[in-house]
Amino acid sequence: MIRHRPFLVEALTIAALVAAPFVLPHIGFSPATINRILIWGLVGIGFDLLFGYTGLLSFGQSAFFGSGGMFAAYLLTQTSFSNAIGALLLGTLFAGVIGYGIGLIALRRTGIYFAMITVAIAEVFFFLEFNPLSEYTGGENGLPGVPSPSLSLGFTTLKFSSNLEMYAFFAFWYFVGLVIALRIVRSPFGLVMRAIRENPMRAEALGHNIRSYKLVVFVIAAMYAGFGGGLLGMMQGFMPPDAFMFATSGEIVMQTAIGGAGTLFGPLLGAIVWLYLSDFFQTVLNLGATWRLILGIVFVLLVCFLRRGLAGAIADVYHMLRRRSATAEAPVSPVSSIVAAPRAPAAHGIANEPVMIKTTSGKSGPILTATGLTKRYGGLLANSDINFTVNHGEIRGIIGPNGAGKSTFFKMLTCEVKPTSGRITFDGRDITDMNVIDACQLGLTKSYQINQLFERLTVRQNLTIAALGELRGKFRLDLFRSLYKVPKLNRLVEQTAALVNLTARLDAPVSELAYGEKRRLEIGLALATSPSLLLLDEPLAGMSPQERVETVALLKSIARGRTLVIIDHDMDSLFELVEKVTVLQEGRLLVEGTPEEIKSDAKVQEAYIGGVYEEVA
Numbered sequence: 001m002i003r004h005r006p007f008l009v010e011a012l013t014i015a016a017l018v019a020a021p022f023v024l025p026h027i028g029f030s031p032a033t034i035n036r037i038l039i040w041g042l043v044g045i046g047f048d049l050l051f052g053y054t055g056l057l058s059f060g061q062s063a064f065f066g067s068g069g070m071f072a073a074y075l076l077t078q079t080s081f082s083n084a085i086g087a088l089l090l091g092t093l094f095a096g097v098i099g100y101g102i103g104l105i106a107l108r109r110t111g112i113y114f115a116m117i118t119v120a121i122a123e124v125f126f127f128l129e130f131n132p133l134s135e136y137t138g139g140e141n142g143l144p145g146v147p148s149p150s151l152s153l154g155f156t157t158l159k160f161s162s163n164l165e166m167y168a169f170f171a172f173w174y175f176v177g178l179v180i181a182l183r184i185v186r187s188p189f190g191l192v193m194r195a196i197r198e199n200p201m202r203a204e205a206l207g208h209n210i211r212s213y214k215l216v217v218f219v220i221a222a223m224y225a226g227f228g229g230g231l232l233g234m235m236q237g238f239m240p241p242d243a244f245m246f247a248t249s250g251e252i253v254m255q256t257a258i259g260g261a262g263t264l265f266g267p268l269l270g271a272i273v274w275l276y277l278s279d280f281f282q283t284v285l286n287l288g289a290t291w292r293l294i295l296g297i298v299f300v301l302l303v304c305f306l307r308r309g310l311a312g313a314i315a316d317v318y319h320m321l322r323r324r325s326a327t328a329e330a331p332v333s334p335v336s337s338i339v340a341a342p343r344a345p346a347a348h349g350i351a352n353e354p355v356m357i358k359t360t361s362g363k364s365g366p367i368l369t370a371t372g373l374t375k376r377y378g379g380l381l382a383n384s385d386i387n388f389t390v391n392h393g394e395i396r397g398i399i400g401p402n403g404a405g406k407s408t409f410f411k412m413l414t415c416e417v418k419p420t421s422g423r424i425t426f427d428g429r430d431i432t433d434m435n436v437i438d439a440c441q442l443g444l445t446k447s448y449q450i451n452q453l454f455e456r457l458t459v460r461q462n463l464t465i466a467a468l469g470e471l472r473g474k475f476r477l478d479l480f481r482s483l484y485k486v487p488k489l490n491r492l493v494e495q496t497a498a499l500v501n502l503t504a505r506l507d508a509p510v511s512e513l514a515y516g517e518k519r520r521l522e523i524g525l526a527l528a529t530s531p532s533l534l535l536l537d538e539p540l541a542g543m544s545p546q547e548r549v550e551t552v553a554l555l556k557s558i559a560r561g562r563t564l565v566i567i568d569h570d571m572d573s574l575f576e577l578v579e580k581v582t583v584l585q586e587g588r589l590l591v592e593g594t595p596e597e598i599k600s601d602a603k604v605q606e607a608y609i610g611g612v613y614e615e616v617a
């Protein structure tokens with residue numbers, strides 16, 4: 001087991017920051033380069049939260065770096081404002097406000113389209129700086145005369161003018177930035193960020209409003225960049241216009257890739273390598289313009305051979321050594337970053353604790369009603385005029401040949417896709433026009449036919465992500481709250497793991513699970529949202545005969561006191577589980593009845609002639 005050592009990372013960082021200005025000059029780093037590394041490292045922390053933790057690749061950080069820096073420099077050089085730290089913070093705020101506006105637009109798209117929008121935004125800001133706003137930014141001359149940082153204590157003023165004094169100032173802010181980021185990644189908010197990176201579709205289906213989470217992270221990254229821009233102006237005594245250049249964004253991306261994304265320290269390590277090599281190639285080897293070519297080749301080699309970057313490689317070696325030395329202990333699960341997500345303390349005697357996952361609690365009557373449900377994909381009628389009712393506490397099966405429209409039907413019920421016509425009522429509310437996030441928050445969710453897990457996280461983290469949707473609602477700005485401190489979280493996670501028989505695998509990464517275990521986790525994710533109605537889409541799909549027997553037994557125990565609708569092609573198993581069966585064929589409801597009635601129904605036999613039913617009947 002990996003023990004979580006509080007403040008170990010922080011303590012090591014302080015030690016490294018204190019030692020760096022005395023050690024690095026001996027291996028060829030100039031004092032100015034060391035200060036620059038800290039600035040890039042700090043900007044990179046914000047970028048890493050956005051890219052490494054949330055999976056959003058932005059090429060627009062130069063816009064915020066330049067805006068925050070110019071704003072602070074303008075205050076200090078063109079107005080009577082003389083408080084250096086105040087100017088830095090106002091520049092940061094300015095970058096955050098711009099980040100909010102841009103985030104609202106850019107985050108409407110995902111993937112490559114999001115990245116391309118950020119490229120365009122960086123270019124727009126570069127143009128604005130040089131042309132319409134040159135009166136404020138100095139255009140191609142930038143803003144000269146930015147004072148070095150100082151701090152007024154009332155009785156005296158601390159000035160940070162020499163390289164070493166400036167280093168102390170920058171190192172302090174780097175540390176503050178790091179501590180803030182560490183708090184964020186260790187919070188419930190931080191775990192949702194990783195869920196978005198791994199599988200945004202599933203994060204939404206588990207009730208998280210991922211658009212709001214992404215916007216907050218985008219603003220945070222913009223603020224880190226804006227603060228770094230302010231520091232750059234103070235370090236150089238001049239705010240350069242090239243802060244706005246696209247190359248600035250590119251360097252942040254490359255340094256993070258070299259150092260290792262999703263580690264927080266990666267950008268700093270990347271900056272060390274990048275700036276050292278660029279200094280070395282230019283000033284020591286006098287390579288002229290060729291230095292860019294060599295640096296490019298080094299970048300390609302590093303990224304190809306260290307796919308998780310330097311920080312990832314260091315973490316891998318560290319965990320390998322720990323695994324070797326801990327032969328007597330249970331196998332250690334590799335973590336995906338230097339900063340392992342905190343492990344909640346183990347629950348004791350969970351059998352005696354109050355049950356966190358909702359059961360039907362004695363309600364009766366319909367929980368879900370679908371009326372005239374129809375879904376058309378272009379010319380194809382996937383579902384046609386389906387009327388369907390499920391009562392509280394009922395276990396319903398849905399069968400039908402391949403392509404009968406079963407999965408489409410589930411997608412409409414959970415509000416993943418909008419029906420072309422018809423209405424859906426859940427627990428007395430019309431949910432037809434609702435989205436999947438709100439449907440999950442209401443207590444309606446499903447497990448997927450093809451696993452939709454958070455592959456690079458552990459089983460515990462997977463279940464925690466699902467439980468957080470239930471316990472925190474669709475969005476909460478708990479950036480600085482510890483995961484340990486979310487009430488009831490640990491109990492809900494442990495009880496869900498027990499229900500799907502994964503207690504012994506809680507700290508294993510999903511990528512190490514056997515297929516049958518992954519299928520159980522798929523069900524566990526849906527269960528951890530504590531649904532009032534759980535839809536299971538082919539829970540037995542792809543399982544071996546032995547796994548099927550075990551999973552059917554598991555489903556029987558889950559079914560107790562719950563309302564379930566289960567789709568499966570394995571009719572023997574399904575008929576063992578359910579009280580009533582609905583048969584779909586070619587998008588239409590063919591017939592409903594008990595398993596016995598369905599087995600002997602002529603229409604069903606005809607629908608399946610030559611198909612699955614004939615084989616199992």
Ligand SMILES: Nc1ncnc2c1ncn2[C@@H]1O[C@H](COP(=O)(O)OP(=O)(O)OP(=O)(O)O)[C@@H](O)[C@H]1O
Nearest residue numbers: 377380381382400401402403404405406407408409
């Ligand atoms: N997004 C989509 N766009 C276009 N057609 C779709 C889409 N999703 C499903 N379909 C079509 O709708 C029909 C019903 O598909 P659906 O997946 O709901 O069937 P199913 O009964 O779940 O099948 P299976 O048992 O093979 O999973 C199929 O013809 C399928 O090709």
